[in-house]
Amino acid sequence: MLRIANASGFYGDRFEAVREMLTDGPVDVLTGDYLAELTMLILGRDRLKDPSLGYAKTFLRQLEENLGLAHERGVKIVANAGGLNPAGLAAAVRELAGRVGVPVKVAHVEGDDLAERFPGALTANAYLGGAGIAACLSAGADIVVTGRVTDAALVTGPAMAHFGWAPTEYDKLAGAVVAGHVLECGTQATGGNYSFFGGHDVRRPGFPLAEVHADGTSVVTKHDGTGGLVDVGTVTAQLLYETGGARYAGPDVTARLDTVRLTQDGPDRVRIDGVRGEAPPPALKVGLNRVGGWRNEIVFVLTGLDIEAKARLVQDQLDDALGASRPAEVRWELARTDHVDGDTEERASAYLRLVVRDGDPEKVGRAVSGAAIELALGSYPGFHVTAPPGKGAPYGVFEARYVDAAEVTHTAVLPDGQRVVQPHPVRTRAVEALNQAAQAAEAVRLPAAPPAGPTRAAPLGLVAGARSGDKGGDANVGVWARSEEAWSWLAHELTVDRFRELLPETAGLSVVRHVLPNLRALNFTVEEILGEGVAAQARFDPQAKALGEWLRSRYVDIPEVLL
Numbered sequence: 001m002l003r004i005a006n007a008s009g010f011y012g013d014r015f016e017a018v019r020e021m022l023t024d025g026p027v028d029v030l031t032g033d034y035l036a037e038l039t040m041l042i043l044g045r046d047r048l049k050d051p052s053l054g055y056a057k058t059f060l061r062q063l064e065e066n067l068g069l070a071h072e073r074g075v076k077i078v079a080n081a082g083g084l085n086p087a088g089l090a091a092a093v094r095e096l097a098g099r100v101g102v103p104v105k106v107a108h109v110e111g112d113d114l115a116e117r118f119p120g121a122l123t124a125n126a127y128l129g130g131a132g133i134a135a136c137l138s139a140g141a142d143i144v145v146t147g148r149v150t151d152a153a154l155v156t157g158p159a160m161a162h163f164g165w166a167p168t169e170y171d172k173l174a175g176a177v178v179a180g181h182v183l184e185c186g187t188q189a190t191g192g193n194y195s196f197f198g199g200h201d202v203r204r205p206g207f208p209l210a211e212v213h214a215d216g217t218s219v220v221t222k223h224d225g226t227g228g229l230v231d232v233g234t235v236t237a238q239l240l241y242e243t244g245g246a247r248y249a250g251p252d253v254t255a256r257l258d259t260v261r262l263t264q265d266g267p268d269r270v271r272i273d274g275v276r277g278e279a280p281p282p283a284l285k286v287g288l289n290r291v292g293g294w295r296n297e298i299v300f301v302l303t304g305l306d307i308e309a310k311a312r313l314v315q316d317q318l319d320d321a322l323g324a325s326r327p328a329e330v331r332w333e334l335a336r337t338d339h340v341d342g343d344t345e346e347r348a349s350a351y352l353r354l355v356v357r358d359g360d361p362e363k364v365g366r367a368v369s370g371a372a373i374e375l376a377l378g379s380y381p382g383f384h385v386t387a388p389p390g391k392g393a394p395y396g397v398f399e400a401r402y403v404d405a406a407e408v409t410h411t412a413v414l415p416d417g418q419r420v421v422q423p424h425p426v427r428t429r430a431v432e433a434l435n436q437a438a439q440a441a442e443a444v445r446l447p448a449a450p451p452a453g454p455t456r457a458a459p460l461g462l463v464a465g466a467r468s469g470d471k472g473g474d475a476n477v478g479v480w481a482r483s484e485e486a487w488s489w490l491a492h493e494l495t496v497d498r499f500r501e502l503l504p505e506t507a508g509l510s511v512v513r514h515v516l517p518n519l520r521a522l523n524f525t526v527e528e529i530l531g532e533g534v535a536a537q538a539r540f541d542p543q544a545k546a547l548g549e550w551l552r553s554r555y556v557d558i559p560e561v562l563l
Helices: 017-023 037-049 057-072 086-100 131-138 153-163 170-183 232-240 307-325 366-373 432-440 484-493 496-502 547-553
Strands: 002-006 029-032 076-079 106-110 123-126 143-146 208-212 218-222 247-249 254-256 261-264 270-273 276-278 283-303 329-335 349-358 393-404 411-413 419-421 455-459 464-471 474-481 511-516 521-526 555-559
Touching: 002 153, 002 170, 017 029, 017 057, 029 057, 029 153, 037 123, 037 283, 037 393, 057 076, 057 086, 076 131, 076 153, 086 106, 086 143, 106 131, 131 143, 131 153, 131 411, 153 170, 153 208, 170 208, 170 218, 170 232, 170 247, 170 254, 170 270, 170 276, 232 261, 232 270, 232 464, 232 474, 232 521, 283 307, 283 366, 307 329, 307 349, 307 366, 349 366, 464 547, 474 484, 474 547, 484 555, 496 511
Parallel strands: 002 029, 029 076, 076 143, 106 143
Antiparallel strands: 002 208, 106 411, 123 283, 208 218, 218 270, 247 254, 254 276, 261 270, 283 349, 283 393, 329 349, 411 419, 455 555, 464 474, 474 521, 511 521
């Protein structure tokens, strides 16, 4: 058994998690996921200011406090904190180790940076698999830092090195990918961001770990005595996060999510088995970030009576004031947070949000903020804004491209400096066509419809959990039932048409439904709802984090037997 733990789900996660995972229980490999689409943009801006940067500086500070402890306990550390500059981070780790007197071997993985192939992009990075990490660990590395690898590669790499799996042992690799996907977002697997959080103490959930076995099965758990919980529901929620169809394609293997079996294996222990794998696709995903233009935002506070009339007044005034200097995109959103007869001023207030975008910084800067402030004494009664308007700021745009895996030089730089190029997959297969075929056959796999009976209008969330997230401009919403009876109803009730009715923002967008019976789950992919990605901040919830909770709050006619 190999105990692989997680201590970071994003750049800025709980700083003390590294020490907690090293001291609260046994660990063989400690991983950290620091990268996301938005993080790559942030690191790209860092690198523009200082070419020696481009990596997650938090990781170095965590190592400074915990490197000696990890070395004493024989724990390997694998993190993608290298971002855009894994070689620079590896050098910084060596310098740190020498300064604190801890004799560790440091290696790194590179080859993901494809910026030269995409002129105009601030960052362009291919998602690599775990082979480079495995090569570094097999060569004796104590610490491995990478650039852009898939989140699951932080688990597949150590497992490949430890168990000696061949690149074509797809079922074992797929099991590790599923375990890696559960671990990658840290405490989301241990009760964080969980629909049914009310039944447990999740104020400070412990970080997760996976006990990975040689056959690819695993048990997801957490250290004894730490907060939160691990049950089939928390693991299901994380499995659905930022996924799409039944086939979850990656550079190491295509994991069949429709084969995953989850079993409660004791308190805070969930066993994952049955996972089948297939050859990876022939192409690697490449994440591109570029500066899309300039953006500004002003939030007007509307208090008391005549909220909608006040909103119309300030919109008309600002439209007139902007005139010919009107930005290319102007969006207004009125959030009716006000309460009738509110007992505090804030509860009696609504918010009117103005967002402007343009390629010209002048058109979103002083032209907009000046026009807004000049209305202060001549607009609606009670005029004020939540913060002084600024001059605007650049926004980023994310785009996914694909390149032939054979065109990417995935390189492990071993502790002795030797550079080892990783071989490309021997066999590959197209995944998209298979996902479409599985989607077309979903009716065959649907459970029998529940018996007819009285229903009651109630929130969907009383019988179903959900988790949602972003992939570029798309969002996914995973919805699962907690019982077979609820699943029989959910699978027939929540069609694509019903989904669109419940979430009117998705009307007119492409929505695809995937059925995962083993998980009692439906997974919806909503294309282009997030515009050009999180950094573009195209909507109120730019990463679709709460899209699932909005769905759960909507009223549907639910069989009373389920309530």
